[in-house]
Amino acid sequence: MMTGFNLSEWAIRHRSLVTYFMLVIVVAGxxxxxxxxxxxxxxxxxxxxxxxxxxxxxTVEDTIEQVTDRVERKLQETPSLDYLKSxxxxxxxxxxxNLKDST
Numbered sequence: 001m002m003t004g005f006n007l008s009e010w011a012i013r014h015r016s017l018v019t020y021f022m023l024v025i026v027v028a029g030x031x032x033x034x035x036x037x038x039x040x041x042x043x044x045x046x047x048x049x050x051x052x053x054x055x056x057x058x059t060v061e062d063t064i065e066q067v068t069d070r071v072e073r074k075l076q077e078t079p080s081l082d083y084l085k086s087x088x089x090x091x092x093x094x095x096x097x098n099l100k101d102s103t
Contacts, residue, residue: 047082049097051075058091068093 011018053067068088075084075097086095 047099047101049099051093051095051097053093053095055091055093060088060090063091063093064088068095071095 051071053071055063055067058066068086071093072084072086072095075081075095078097078099080099080102082098082100084095084097086093088094
């Protein structure tokens, strides 16, 4: 009875040849990785910013009047501003600033 080709048995018998091919593949992979073009990656600009301000012990009303409103008014002076979104809790103001795409 004739048996088929056994790759595992062949690899064990030709250990040095298998090691050589493995080294060639590893070296080619490292060389290819080092030559990857980094300039092909697109420019990525973040157009969103998060501003967080803490005022421990302040009430929600105080935080809105003394922190959130003041920071929002100042941020609205930014020429490239698209919109603001704010969330205020007792002692903490979180403001999301989104810039226009044209900037």
